[in-house]
Structure formats: C-alpha cells, structure tokens
Amino acid sequence: xxxxxxxxxxxxxxxxxxxxxxxxxxxxxxxxxxxxxxxxxxxxxxxxxxxxxxxxxxxxxxxxxxxxxxxxxxxxxxxxxxxxxxxxxxxxxxxxxxxxxxxxxxxxxxxxxxxxxxxxxxxxxxxxxxxxxxxxxxxxxxxxxxxxxxxxxxxxxxxxxxxxxxxxxxxxxxxxxxxxxxxxxxxxxxxxxxxxxxxxxxxxxxxxxxxxxxxxxxxxxxxxxxxxxxxxxxxxxxxxxxxxxxxxxxxxxxxxxxxxxxxxxxx
Amino acid sequence: xxxxxxxxxxxxxxxxxxxxxxxxxxxxxxxxxxxxxxxxxxxxxxxxxxxxxxxxxxxxxxxxxxxxxxxxxxxxxxxxxxxxxxxxxxxxxxxxxxxxxxxxxxxxxxxxxxxxxxxxxxxxxxxxxxxxxxxxxxxxxxxxxxxxxxxxxxxxxxxxxxxxxxxxxxxxxxxxxxxxxxxxxxxxxxxx
Numbered sequence: 001x002x003x004x005x006x007x008x009x010x011x012x013x014x015x016x017x018x019x020x021x022x023x024x025x026x027x028x029x030x031x032x033x034x035x036x037x038x039x040x041x042x043x044x045x046x047x048x049x050x051x052x053x054x055x056x057x058x059x060x061x062x063x064x065x066x067x068x069x070x071x072x073x074x075x076x077x078x079x080x081x082x083x084x085x086x087x088x089x090x091x092x093x094x095x096x097x098x099x100x101x102x103x104x105x106x107x108x109x110x111x112x113x114x115x116x117x118x119x120x121x122x123x124x125x126x127x128x129x130x131x132x133x134x135x136x137x138x139x140x141x142x143x144x145x146x147x148x149x150x151x152x153x154x155x156x157x158x159x160x161x162x163x164x165x166x167x168x169x170x171x172x173x174x175x176x177x178x179x180x181x182x183x184x185x186x187x188x189x190x191x192x193x194x195x196x197x198x199x200x201x202x203x204x205x206x207x208x209x210x211x212x213x214x215x216x217x218x219x220x221x222x223x224x225x226x227x228x229x230x231x232x233x234x235x236x237x238x239x240x241x242x243x244x245x246x247x248x249x250x251x252x253x254x255x256x257x258x259x260x261x262x263x264x265x266x267x
Numbered sequence: 268x269x270x271x272x273x274x275x276x277x278x279x280x281x282x283x284x285x286x287x288x289x290x291x292x293x294x295x296x297x298x299x300x301x302x303x304x305x306x307x308x309x310x311x312x313x314x315x316x317x318x319x320x321x322x323x324x325x326x327x328x329x330x331x332x333x334x335x336x337x338x339x340x341x342x343x344x345x346x347x348x349x350x351x352x353x354x355x356x357x358x359x360x361x362x363x364x365x366x367x368x369x370x371x372x373x374x375x376x377x378x379x380x381x382x383x384x385x386x387x388x389x390x391x392x393x394x395x396x397x398x399x400x401x402x403x404x405x406x407x408x409x410x411x412x413x414x415x416x417x418x419x420x421x422x423x424x425x426x427x428x429x430x431x432x433x434x435x436x437x438x439x440x441x442x443x444x445x446x447x448x449x450x451x452x453x454x455x456x457x458x459x
Binding site: 046049052053054057061062064065066075076082083086 | 305422
C-alpha cells in the first residue's frame, strides 16, 4: 500500500499509462491516483507527451511511405517461386510452363524474372505509387493525360505552326523517371508532346511522354502525320480544336485510323 | 492469425479448376500479414534512418524469412514481435554494412528529408507546420542513444514492453526506463 506522502515515479506512471503494470500493482496505483492530484496531473502530462510524440512520429514518417502495391506484387511472385522451388515443380505444378522438361529450374527462373522486372519497373511505382508498363507506342494515361494551353483556333492557325519544341533536358529526365526508364538509352526514346503545340498542347509534364523509337509501326513519324492532318482540318474549319485535342490525347492511334480512314499507317 | 497452431498442409500447392496458379494457404497468410504490417515495419525502419528504398528491400526480406520460417513448421507464437525482431536485426546488419562501405555511410537516426523521397507540395502553412514537427522530432531522435530511439519507435508502433524487450534484448524495467527518458526529452523539446 502506498503512503499518502509517497508520489509515484515517472516510470511507474508511464507503466500505468501504457497498461503495463502487474494487475496487483495496477490496482494500488489506480487507488493512489484517485486521491493524489499531483500524480494525476503528472500522469496526464506523460500521456500528453506520448500523444504528442505519436502524432509527430506518424505525421513525420507517414508521408514518406510509398504505395505497397509494387512490393506486394513482388512478394506474391517470390512466394509462388519459393513454393514451386521447394516442391521441385510437382506434377500439379503452379503454372503450365513449369511442367516442361526443366522443372528444377522453373522456380529459380521465375524468381529471377520477377527480380529483373522489379528492378526495371521500380522507379515507376515509386514515383506515382503503381506499376506502369514501359511505353512503346502508347502514353500512360495516368501520367500523360494530355494538357492544352488554352489557346484558340485563331492563335493556332494565324501563326507559323509551332512544331514540337525541344523539351529541356531536365524535363526529359523527369519524364523518364516518371515512366521508370531513368536508366534507358536516351536515343531509344523521344520525349514527345501528346497534344502537339501546333494544336495548342501545353509545356506541361502531363503532356509529355517517352515515345519509343523502336516501334516499327506506330512511331513518331506516324504521329507527326496525324498532327499535321488535325492541324489542317482545324484550320480549314472542318474540325473543332477541342475535338482534335481530345481525340489525339485519348488514343492517338485510334485518331489516326479515324482521320486517315485506315487501319495501318500510310506509307 | 497470431496463434501457435501449426497446419502442416498450408504450404501445399494447388491448382484451380481453370488450371491457373493458385496461391497456397501459407502464401495467402504471409501476404495477409504483409498487408497488416508492412507500413509499420517500414515506418520503424525509416525512423532509424534507413532510406525508403532500402527499407522496402528489408521488409521484403522479412516476409520471405517469415515464409521460410513457417514453411519449416516453426513456432507461430507472436509473429508480430517475430517480424519486428527480424526487421530490427536486418536494419542493424544494414548499418554495419554501411559503416564498412564508407562510400555510402549513413548516420543512424538521420532520417532523410521527405522531399528527397516523394514530391509533395503542401501549402506554405502546412509546410511550415510539417517542417517544425519534422525538425522537433528529428532533434529529439538524433539526441537519443540508438537503443532509446528504437525503443520509442517500437512503442509508437504499438508493441508491448515485453515485445520491445524481446526484440531489443532488454529487460522490462530497462524498456520502461528508456521510454521514460525519451519522453522526458521530447516533452522538454516541446516546451522550448
């Protein structure tokens, strides 16, 4: 039993606040606290400090936490590979390709493939919190929805059509980072405007995407032809500017097929 | 989820009626634990100064280790403390490796600036408050001995004194003393 003059130590008050006292002692402390204002105030101060610390700790660190989507997908794939490896690719293996003549290596191969995929795509889900496919012919809508600069038809048609401007190197790097291809050979991609400035496209990262130069069919040359076509149609009054901007930004290949009335790029 | 029961066939691979890959019960259990705990583990690692990217790799390692642990039919007793203990051990190894490789030396507790990890642009008022909070927390954490800092972070992640003692190899009394010391410093910093 505590004497009336003895105050509880901070350590004991902390244990009480955290519910960590043994039951018998907790009863004595609770009884003391009902009678002792000093200890009650001190316990309140300790609890306030805990609250302040937790608030600062979470507030400081939570904004740093990236999306778990990518690591979760990686973990699932690695677990599947480990299960297959441990089972030595059993007859009722996990996937059809594991049934082949190389079951012993299947798990390791899957693991390696997942690891390579993770390393390759990692910057993409770090920058925007989700996996993104490395672009070839299509921009990623969540990264490059297309942004117009707010100019009108007269401004576009009564001036020398601005061809795609050179994108500053720093902005190009940011586009590469966003698409998770920071380590790619720069010549393999052209950072292109989704809505070309000739159709009122803005100098905005949301209007830029890395178009692959390796695409043999739907490549930058084909898109340039579409841009010229849309510019002519708008300036001839046969198409309104907003429709042209919407069509080229939503699916430029579909727009090409629509405005050239063809399923394949014209030679 | 955190019981002591061992289910021998949890790891048995099965194939769905469509012939597609189907995760084993054990895989599903580990992924469910990942969903519950990955943010807490990562936050704890960040609080000790591990950068985000390395922290994510450590968290992956923790859950792969957990999977191997359960695959071998080992104890399921208090898996929450178990995963924190593995994360703690890996973070200690991480610092040892960093210290050996002085090219990338990182000071424990020196949590990197938020803007180096994520591009967020709060309004000026939020930014000021965040900076003040960040600076206050950092000044307190940096001033603490490493063991006290880890103790405080683990408590903030909801671990009991017994679990903290198990993870950091401390007695219950030492945990209480450490937390009391740290909170007193934090209170003094708040009052300044």
